[in-house]
Amino acid sequence: MSGSMEFLLWTKGPMFDIAIAIFAIGLLVRITEIFMLGRKKNFAEARAGEWGPGFRTMFTRTVADPGTFQRAPFNVVVGWVWHIGFLMALLLFLPHIALIESLTGLSWPALPNPVISLVTSVTLVALIATLVHRMTHPVKRRISTVEDYLVWAVVFAVVLTGWLAYYRLVNPYPLVLGMHILSAEIMLILLPFTKLTHIFTTFIARWYNGAAFGRKGVQS
Amino acid sequence: MSELTLERGLAAFRAEVDGPVAAFFSSCVHCGICAQACPFYLETGDAKYTPILKLEPLRRVWENDFTLWGKIKGLFGLNHKVTDEMLAEWEELLYDSCSMCGRCSMVCPVGNDLALMIRKSREGMVQAGHAPEGLIAASVRAIQTGSPMGLQWKTLAVQIQHVQTSSGLEVPVDKEGAEYLVLLSSMEIINFPEYLEAITKIFDHAGVTWTLSTQCFEATNAGIQIGNKDIAAQLVERVVAAAEKLKVPKVISPECGHAFTAIRWEGPNLIGRPYPFRVFHIIEVLDELRAAGRIKTEGMETDRLSMHDPCNLARKSGVIQQQRNLMNLVAENFVELKEHGKFQWCCGAGGGVSSNERAEPLKMAAFKRKKAQIEEVNPERMVTMCATCRTQLEEGLEEFNMEIPVVGLTEMIAEHLVEKN
Amino acid sequence: MAARKPTDKTLGESLRERGVSRRGFLKFCAATASMMALPPSMAPAIAAALEKAKRPSVIWLSFQECTGCTESLTRSHAPTVEDLILDVISLDYHHTLQAAAGDAAEHAREQAMAANPGEYLVIVDGSIPGPDANPGFSTVAGHSNYAMLMETVENAAAVIAVGSCATFGGLPAANPNPTGAMSVMDLVKNKPVINVSGCPPIPMVITGVIAHYLTFGRLPELDAYNRPMAFFGQSIHDRCYRRPFYDKGLFAKTFDDEGARLGWCLYELGCKGPTTYNACATMRWNDGTSWPVEAGHPCLGCSEPKFWDAGGFYNAVSVPTSASGMNVLAAGAAGVVLGGAVAALAKKQTKAAVAHRQPVTVEELEAKL
């Protein structure tokens, strides 16, 4: 007997354990690789410290410089919209907070569900826009790999199934909730092995960037 | 005789992979924003010039040899290897179409320092025997003759003679214990001899003790441009030896961009030890003298002036405010280019592109970005502080029939010095 | 009660015989429609069907169960149920309710089966130790549950599984399922099986399903779990009067906070309403008085498969059933070790590469010119 509820319980039980284990092991492997490689000692006289500029760049790089915004407004705006939408839905939707609390004991206030559902709808539209952009813009077409499309599909599936589950547009509900959880688990599993790693490593990369420029006296 | 091979190249690529490289490649999401910062892509519209794509060889080495996932893929033969053919194809991307201006490093949303990785990639390219002929020739000349252009002291000696005659001032040579050792670039000596006369006047005016060294006058470093530590380190060692011999506490890098980053930031790491002296760009020194009140000027330039920040000086070395202070000292009608300072646009000639003859068409294409910037503010003259940039600006403006003279900032300051009685 | 051949009279006739007026019949139909969760506009169709419906013989089998389902049924306050159970249907065997015992009781069952082959209904509550389990785990009159079930359904018209044990295995089948308990639909493959899940099911739903069968003479529309759509077609969440609070993001955080007092959504307190399909929100319990959510307690999801094994009753639906923060930490620690090993190896390689790095010479470069 394998119905929708059994499927949901499988995604909430054994599959979740597998996914979270692969995610945690894989991600820590990745981050350990980076830090173990480290940097060589720098003998050049520094103009400024590395930590301050490094931390600043970790945050400031989130906002594009005005020139880049003018030259690639679509890239910047759509990228922003869907990232913020995804993060809001991930971190400020009550069921997700309950999940995080069960794993970590940490919790925070949620946004009202209609806000989240609106944000998710906008995110879906923005994600479709990014795909169209990737398939049509000459640079993005040229540099895109199978992985880019795979990752897009997984991220889109996570948001779409979440949206379908929220509006209960697929019956029975445990089926669509299970699909949502499963797609999120696939995303967790893929995360350490694809560009999704940037969710974590971008802050390391930005720090290195900010530190390298910072010690030369430029806030990058 | 040993030769440069793919294997040596791959080993060199591997030796360049460190924490930042791993973090950068782990983070790239293929958003393509770097292309929007690259004059070579923007002015040709060819997507192969997207900066991150230029780094594909290094990325493959990283993925195959430094990630668990890459090793697993390798077990099943699923990884993409770096081949000799690939490197041959990438030679154009890593040299001809990149001036290492670092603008992409400033805009990458995930914080990748792409220019750093280009520099690292060139190490592998040289070892694999895939560097452009022009840069190889310049490197060989630099090692063999002391100058990438094959210039010798006797040519400089003639210049010194001219300067002394026209200024009536002494050009100090091999003066032990001077405060500053002044380095020059071959291009300056040949194209812009005014520079030597200008600093002679300014230092005399400000009462600075300085000297040239017959042992080493060349500041430029072809090894940095081609991307080889061994060549670069030898060239740096010459400067260090000269400075140590003359016991100077400070060394001045001339109006040349890469020479400054080479001696200032890479040098100590190339030789593996800190310097016993400090390194300054001439603009830094002039601004310090200005701040100390040791430079007195009279009269102002009245025409509409704008300024080109050399990438190596501004974005890559943090010298941004100094040249503006000096401009304001002598120019009353100074207008900034729209994007300047750390967000300035490259002239298109840096990073060895100007020494790489076959890259000439790309170099001129990339210049169109600078040209558009200049057209926007429509100055009567351009001011800059890098001989390579200055040459490129002059050639480019001439190519497009724009009658805008280019002047060096140091010379302009020298022209306004208050005459001593 | 003795087994008897069902009369040839239709239900309509037998009601009128008992002096029910046409207005009374109309009222009966209205009540029946309400009980079957059908709209009032269906009353004429019900009236027409009742004019033709025959009384079926019913055999009720109880296996590994707690009698809660029977208790629920007999506490049904739907007032027509006495008529339905005692008069309208012919309940020929129910070992908890019937007066007869021992051989007489078993005889009644056999008689009912023999008298109405292919026409009698079998109602089952409780789960059944499967064919591979020790048959001695649960027996009635010396027959294993499995043997009795298979024998009884052989000539039945349909089987109605009542309660979560009969429908999904329920508590006996919960991990580790010591008796190898199985559900009716796991075992009965060649007869229609209608599932009326719940622990216990809403009494009105039990009688409603029986009423539907005997009114229309056919099975109601069923969902993927063979449950009647009329009662199980919508989730608790969709019909919950507290749903507007969910939609507005107003949640009770504890059982005694302000939100709980104001009747806000119980999602965070573990309500399984979103994944649970049942009619509690409209039919309610205790004569329509209230139901768990109205009483301030989250839905346990008792009418869904594996509800005993679906994680804590007081954990939100989104909370995984097994992983804990410790698992994540352990996996992370393993990652650090593994990553460290890989990186150390890579670093060793790099060091070797740097150490054996052959310096580039001018001669080598010249050779390229």
Next chain:
Amino acid sequence: MSLLDQIPVVVENGSAAPEGDPHPQGYGNAEPVLHEVRHALARLVSTGETTKIDLKAMPFGPGDLERLLSVLGTGEVQASVEAMGPTRVQETAIPGVWLVDYLNSEAHRLALHLEIATVPEILCPQPQDLNDAIAALDARLNPGRSDPPLAS
């Protein structure tokens, strides 16, 4: 639709809560039912179609039914039908909207309907009973006669 305007229904305040109601306006399920009633009334007016709404099938929370009934109010007509226990019919303050409460002989509620009709169905004589009406009356007029009278 001009007729509708004359009907004094104010559904906007439909969920106007009883005193001390802790819920903000707009909560509860009384208001949607009132809108359903409004649509049913429109149908009754334009096409004569009647509607029955099973209130027991509504996902009412505490107080919802009371709120609904307090909005509908009490009208002029009350009726009671004795058949399989009592059935109480109450006209609401909205003409055409009736509350029909079906109870069994033990006064347990079988069903609770809102009926939107000129007259609730349960009050009307059933067609088959009407067919037998003359015979029934004749039987009372002439208790002795056995031959049927002429049909009207």
